[in-house]
Amino acid sequence: MLQDMDIGRLENEYRLIGPEAGDGVLCFRGAEVLLQRREDDSLCLPSYAQWCVEADNWKSWNNNRLCYVFRLQNRNYFLFLGEGGEWYGDIYAYESVRGLRQLTSKEICFAIMTGWHLFNWYKNNRFCGRCANPTTPDEKERMLRCPACGNMIFPRINPAVIVAVTDGDRLLLSKYAGRAYTRYALIAGFTEIGETAEQTVAREVMEEVGLRVKNIRYYKSQPWGVDGNLLMGFYCDVDGDSTVHIDESELSMAQWFHRDALPAKDDGISLTREMIRVFEEGREPK
Numbered sequence: 313m314l315q316d317m318d319i320g321r322l323e324n325e326y327r328l329i330g331p332e333a334g335d336g337v338l339c340f341r342g343a344e345v346l347l348q349r350r351e352d353d354s355l356c357l358p359s360y361a362q363w364c365v366e367a368d369n370w371k372s373w374n375n376n377r378l379c380y381v382f383r384l385q386n387r388n389y390f391l392f393l394g395e396g397g398e399w400y401g402d403i404y405a406y407e408s409v410r411g412l413r414q415l416t417s418k419e420i421c422f423a424i425m426t427g428w429h430l431f432n433w434y435k436n437n438r439f440c441g442r443c444a445n446p447t448t449p450d451e452k453e454r455m456l457r458c459p460a461c462g463n464m465i466f467p468r469i470n471p472a473v474i475v476a477v478t479d480g481d482r483l484l485l486s487k488y489a490g491r492a493y494t495r496y497a498l499i500a501g502f503t504e505i506g507e508t509a510e511q512t513v514a515r516e517v518m519e520e521v522g523l524r525v526k527n528i529r530y531y532k533s534q535p536w537g538v539d540g541n542l543l544m545g546f547y548c549d550v551d552g553d554s555t556v557h558i559d560e561s562e563l564s565m566a567q568w569f570h571r572d573a574l575p576a577k578d579d580g581i582s583l584t585r586e587m588i589r590v591f592e593e594g595r596e597p598k
């Protein structure tokens with residue numbers, strides 16, 4: 313999956329520093345990110361020096377609105393907290409955050425997904441949810457503070473599970489209903505307040521395909537910044553009747569596939585695809 317690739321060490325300790333010429337800039341507009349096209353047609357994030365030339369003309373721009381977010385592959389990244397402005401010429405282009413898998417290197421893909429998660433958190437918490445006054449960034453850690461009432465707002469990460477339900481040499485694959493994503497997936501869902509991740513697994517499987525499960529075992533986790541999630545992957549065994557009854561509001565289909573005939577290939581990005589491959593190779597935790 314994406315995080316296993318050679319994307320270099322992520323250094324995400326909070327630091328109060330300003331940008332330098334060669335640092336990368338994450339600049340979003342709507343659900344798109346600003347990318348620069350290199351001479352070989354590959355895409356990369358603009359450097360601070362390049363970005364400044366054009367952003368100087370934007371009304372929303374001022375020096376305080378770039379925020380250090382992390383260091384990756386020995387490069388510092390800064391997030392523009394405003395909305396990206398118009399960019400002229402054909403060297404730069406806004407590209408959909410959701411379409412990045414096909415577009416860019418894994419390192420850049422990871423930087424954009426993580427930057428997007430933080431961008432949305434900053435954007436959604438400019439005002440205190442308790443008293444409606446403007447919030448300010450804390451100086452020691454990544455946290456927004458309300459100077460009026462003292463409310464402390466930490467980055468929001470939504471825990472969710474991905475579940476590989478197995479029945480001997482068979483794995484249950486499904487497809488979502490009513491979504492743009494039409495490939496095979498595993499059962500997935502958000503953890504509700506008050507339940508353990510294992511309880512989420514059992515509940516989601518029952519709700520979506522009407523199966524009881526047992527022997528729930530943890531595999532691996534993956535941050536998925538596009539949706540602000542932390543995904544936790546589990547394998548489990550069907551308990552008793554393996555007849556599937558799908559929730560048609562959630563799924564368009566769900567079907568058992570033999571280990572030797574799985575119709576999904578690993579894309580090197582998502583935990584879901586890795587879990588399918590690991591089962592195909594018989595290496596899932598027993």
Ligand SMILES: [Zn+2]
Nearest residue numbers: 440443458461
């Ligand atoms: Zn407040």
